[in-house]
Amino acid sequence: MENEKIAVGLDIGTTKIVAMIGRKNEYGKVEILGIGKSKSLGVHRGVVNNITQTIQSIQQAIKEAETDAGIDVKKVMVGIAGQHIRSLQHSDYITRQNFDEVIEEKDIVELCDQVHKLVMLPGEEIIHVLPQEYKVDGQAEITQPIGMHGARLEANFHVVVGQISSIRNIVRCVTNSGLELGGVNLEPLASANAVLSQEEKEAGVALIDIGGGTTDLAIFKDGIIRHTAVIPFGGNVITEDIKDGCSIIEKQAELLKVKFGSAWPGENKENEIVSIPGLRGREPKEISLKNLSKIIHYRAVEIIEQAFLEIKNYGHEEQRKKLIAGIVITGGGAQLKHLKQLVEYITGMDTRIGFPNEHLAGDTERETTSPIFATAVGLLMKSISNQEQENEEEQEDNSTENRQVEVSKTDETSTENKQTEQLNEDATQQNGKGSTGPRQSFFDRFVEKLKDILDKAE
Known part of the structure; x- marks a missing residue:
């Protein structure tokens, strides 16, 4: 097994931390090699509030995954969420100097880098710059401008922003756990990659990922991310209400x-x-399931309505923004009984439960395809994708270097040949030989000179 092809996704959640080790098999599917879980003790609503406890939880999850897979891991792809995450829409452009040449990848990178320089609020940092659609010399609705001619390249961007301190705390937890940070990915995007099909993204779909401390939302239309949001409460508030309501x-x-x-x-x-x-020495407590369902219902309605408000803010009622594929719910909270029916009742939109099994190998254990692992699977997929991209760039760099070496060798050889020819011509002229005669070798000329010296000596 080649350790270079092994990838790791690390989901630092409010209730649990999941480390997932995997690789891509020969059929292009993700093969899960090991999973590690631990109780998340130092995270509240997606934000680290205790560095030491979080480091211990990460180390425990990683150790369990390493034991399960029989592999030591170094680099991990980490998910980021929390109430500090916000998103905004932004348009930007560049004017190309070499407009006679076609638009290349470097032009898009330059445009994205320009957006990264946007001035944010104090203490904020840009996490993702996601191009939505492009314009080339005013021509709109271009999804891929590479290969086109144009002087002005413009794009609409979905920019995801987060608190610098929260991001640095997560990075510190990872590095202090003895791991290398392979990248940071927004958790709603990771979950979307794991549970949504390309057809759904094209038709228009809203993904609601109900986690322990946060509910993440990602909206796609025409295959492009259109809106993201993090709602600062999830399944834990339901548990809290049951605890208070039933006095347990x-x-x-x-x-x-x-x-x-x-x-x-x-x-x-x-x-x-x-x-x-009952607690020690106390009588057992009887709880009505109808009352239990009422407690859950009121809080679930609140979570769904908050997510639906974000969908309304996106403008899903407009014809061109209509979400034909409806809603997909995933995450641990999606396992709640009759939640699908409640979402359909409140929103009036088609709903399904999102399982992260589309991209997984066929022999994957049933437990791993649970909605609870959607984010971890998405982070693992992102880690594999990044590795493939790095390998391609490395190969391109190597081939470029080889070409340069070959060109320089060719140049050296041709220079040497020219110098040799010049020497031969000079020598021929000095010996009084015409240009029509065959050129003499260095050895022949040396023999002739030696003969002359011997003749004079006689």
Whole structure:
């Protein structure tokens, strides 16, 4: 097994940290080699608030993944989310000096670099610059300008911005865990790559990733990212409400939510009751499943309405912005019973649960294809993609160097040949030989000179 082809995705979530090791197989699918999970202790709503605890959790997850895969890892692709993330739309352009030549990759890189220089609010940093569509000399709606002629290259960008301190804290946690940072990727984008098909992105789709501490939203239309948002609450607030509403401890509240919880109260009858063991020396507590569903329902409605508000802000009711593929829900919160029906009822849009199995190898374990691992799978895919890009660039650099070496060798050879020819011509002229006669070799000339010296000596 070649360790160079191994990639790692690291999902630093509010409730759990997942390390996923994998590679691309011969069929172009992602093969999962090892998974490590640990309880996330130093993260609140997607933001690191305890460096030491987060480092310990990362190390635990990585160690478990390494043991599972039998491989030591160094470089990881890390996901970033949290309430500090915001996005904005921006247009920019460059004027090309060499407009006689076609537009190349370097022109697009120059345009993106220009957007990276935008002045942000104090303490903010640009995480992603995502081109949406291009204009070449005023001609609009161009998806790929490479190969076209034009003097003015313009583009609309989706710019993702985050707090410098929050990003640096995540980077510090990764590097202090003995790992190398292979890149940072916005978690909604990672989840989208894992669970959405290209057809859905073309038709128009909204991805709602309900995590423990945050709910991430990504909207695609015409195959392009149009809107991203991070809503600062997720499945944990539902657990908190159950804990307070039923007067039980958090661990019991989480178990109740996962095993018996439903987002639709009408499903439960009045007489359906579950018994919870009491604390030490206390009587067991009986909880009505109908009341449990009501608690979950109110908070789930709040989360969905907040996400739907972002979809409305994007302008999905306009004909050209219509989301034909509807909504895809993923993340740990997507496993809540009857959530799909609730989303359809509130939004009036077609909804499905997003499983990260489309890009995974056929023999992947069922547990790994759960929506809970959507972000980790997406980060792993991004890590593999980055590796392939680096390898291609390396090969291009090597071939360029080889060509340069060959050209320089050819130049040296031709120079040597010219110098030799010049010497031969000079020698021929000195010996009184005509240009029509065959050129003498150095050895022949040496023999002739030696003969002359011997003749004179006699």
